[in-house]
Structures are given as structure tokens and as C-alpha cells.
Amino acid sequence: xxxSTVILPIDxxxxxGRDKWRRAEELGFHAAYTYDHLSWRTFRDGPWFGAVPTLxxxxxxxxxxxLGTLVTSPNFRHPVTLAKELIALDDISGGRVTLGIGAGGSxxxxxALGQEPWTPRQRADRFAEFVPLLDRLLTESSVSYxxxxxxxxxxxxxxxxxxxxxxxxxVAATGPRGLRLAARHGQAWVTTGDPKLYENGTPEQSVHAxxxxxxxxxxxxxxxxxSMAELDKILLTGFTPDRGRPLESLDAxxxxxxxxxxxxxxxxxxxxxxxxxxxxADQKIFERIAMEAPAQLG
Numbered sequence: 001x002x003x004s005t006v007i008l009p010i011d012x013x014x015x016x017g018r019d020k021w022r023r024a025e026e027l028g029f030h031a032a033y034t035y036d037h038l039s040w041r042t043f044r045d046g047p048w049f050g051a052v053p054t055l056x057x058x059x060x061x062x063x064x065x066x067l068g069t070l071v072t073s074p075n076f077r078h079p080v081t082l083a084k085e086l087i088a089l090d091d092i093s094g095g096r097v098t099l100g101i102g103a104g105g106s107x108x109x110x111x112a113l114g115q116e117p118w119t120p121r122q123r124a125d126r127f128a129e130f131v132p133l134l135d136r137l138l139t140e141s142s143v144s145y146x147x148x149x150x151x152x153x154x155x156x157x158x159x160x161x162x163x164x165x166x167x168x169x170x171v172a173a174t175g176p177r178g179l180r181l182a183a184r185h186g187q188a189w190v191t192t193g194d195p196k197l198y199e200n201g202t203p204e205q206s207v208h209a210x211x212x213x214x215x216x217x218x219x220x221x222x223x224x225x226x227s228m229a230e231l232d233k234i235l236l237t238g239f240t241p242d243r244g245r246p247l248e249s250l251d252a253x254x255x256x257x258x259x260x261x262x263x264x265x266x267x268x269x270x271x272x273x274x275x276x277x278x279x280x281a282d283q284k285i286f287e288r289i290a291m292e293a294p295a296q297l298g
Contacts, residue, residue: 001267001297005029006033006035009054013049028290030267033067033100033269038108039108039112055093056089056092065096067089069099072100075105079134080155090161090163095161098167098169099167099169102190124175126149138160138167169186170232172191174194174216183228188233191233193209233266237268238271238278247273248282
């Protein structure tokens with residue numbers, strides 16, 4: 001079981017931002033991720049910095065920590081320009097980048113460029129084209145492509161990623177089309193649980209729902225003759241009925257993580273505490289969990 005964190009890009013770099021990423025490495029986290037949004041939920045009217053520049057700075061400020069997005073989406077990204085940025089980021093970090101990627105949602109990103117928000121079907125259609133094209137752009141030196149939503153004309157990917165054949169994809173998905181993309185193109189799969197259970201569900205119902213998602217992932221892998229064991233399974237916490245309770249104590253977290261390790265999850269991601277927000281938590285307990293929980297989980 002790996003333990004990672006997600007650091008929201010809300011701090012000026014020289015006023016606490018850099019310190020959080022360095023501290024994440026000191027605490028021994030496997031990875032530190034950030035959200036790739038233009039703005040997000042209750043943080044919309046406050047500071048919010050770009051994901052790729054933030055990760056580039058974090059790469060320069062750390063040495064061992066893996067870095068990544070949770071998650072990037074087609075809402076405001078194009079595969080050609082994204083690929084170029086990722087190749088540079090992978091190079092600067094010395095091959096420490098994971099791309100978390102999902103279909104996107106109906107939040108502020110969906111309309112920031114002046115477009116009407118896409119329906120779930122439209123988002124799935126774009127995602128199904130976005131992921132394979134990005135895969136090609138990160139593994140081939142020159143790509144030409146004309147699809148329904150995206151195009152590339154002799155787009156160069158030289159010199160390619162430090163990680164070969166490309167940096168890993170962590171595909172966020174719960175529906176059948178997304179799970180098939182995770183099975184075919186992912187090195188990891190990401191979930192936040194079942195959003196329908198967040199308000200009124202129980203932790204037991206959440207575990208049952210996650211077990212069902214894992215079974216569907218296994219089916220998607222079996223369809224193409226791939227073993228699900230080849231994929232890491234990542235749980236981004238904070239969106240299940242447990243909410244912040246796993247961060248109330250070391251014992252509470254070990255119990256939470258142990259139940260999800262039994263399901264087959266290989267990585268759990270905790271939000272770096274943010275006072276006066278949905279991610280408020282005691283910083284000392286959070287750091288104790290980071291340092292002591294992995295040894296207890298084995």
C-alpha cells in the first residue's frame with residue numbers, strides 16, 4: 001500500500017507553496033498530486049494556480065517524490081499541446097511524472113472557454129478520442145490524425161518521455177467506456193468512490209460500491225486479455241461517506257486503509273489539510289499518518 005497526497009494549487013509559491021511540496025517529500029509520501037482545473041468549487045474566488053507550472057516548480061524543488069495530476073481532462077486541454085508540456089515536465093522531473101486523466105465534469109472548467117457544458121455522453125465521446133491520441137503523441141515522434149473532435153498534423157514528440165515508452169497514465173473512470181480506456185491505456189486506475197453515497201451513504205455501502213467498480217475493471221481487462229494485477233488501483237479520499245474521519249487519528253486511518261487494501265487498492269491519496277475547508281484536518285495527525293501508517297499497512 002502506497003500513501004500519497006494531493007496539494008491544491010492555492011498558495012503563492014514563495015508564501016508556502018514550495019514548502020508543502022518539499023515537506024511532502026520529507027514525510028515520505030510516494031507521490032504528491034495536484035488538481036488540473038482552471039478553478040474549483042468553493043475555491044473559485046480565491047487563488048488557484050496552473051497545474052503544469054506548479055508541478056514544474058515542484059519538480060525543481062524535490063528529488064524523489066513522484067508528481068502528477070488528479071486529474072487532467074479534455075474540458076480545456078488539447079492532446080497536442082498537453083503532450084508537449086508533459087514531455088517537458090517529465091524531462092525536468094527526471095521521469096517522476098504520472099498523468100492522472102479523466103473525462104471531466106460539469107464544473108467551472110466546462111464553460112470557462114465560452115462553450116456550453118458537454119453532456120456526460122459528449123464528455124465520454126471526447127475522452128474516448130483524447131486518451132488514445134495522447135498515448136500516440138507521447139510515444140511516436142510524429143503524429144497526424146483527424147478525428148471527430150481532435151486533430152494533429154505532423155505533431156512532433158521529440159525526444160519523447162524520459163519514462164519509456166511514455167509516462168504512466170492513471171485513468172479515472174467508473175463507467176464502462178472509461179473502464180475500457182483504463183484497461184487498454186492505463187498503468188493505474190483512479191476512483192473517488194460512488195458520488196451518490198457521499199451525502200447519505202455509509203462506509204459499508206461505499207466499500208460495497210468500490211468492490212463493484214473493481215469487478216467491472218477486472219471485466220474490462222479480461223475483455224482484452226490483460227490481467228488487472230498489472231494496474232495500480234488508486235483511491236482519492238475525501239469523497240466517500242467516511243469524509244474526514246480517517247484523518248482523525250492514526251488508528252482511524254490504518255483501519256480505513258486496511259479495509260480498502262483488502263479490496264485491492266494499492267495507493268491511497270490524502271488531501272493536504274486546508275483550514276476552514278472540506279479538507280480541514282489536524283496537520284500533526286496528518287503528518288503522523290504519513291510517517292507511521294505505511295509500516296503498519298505493510
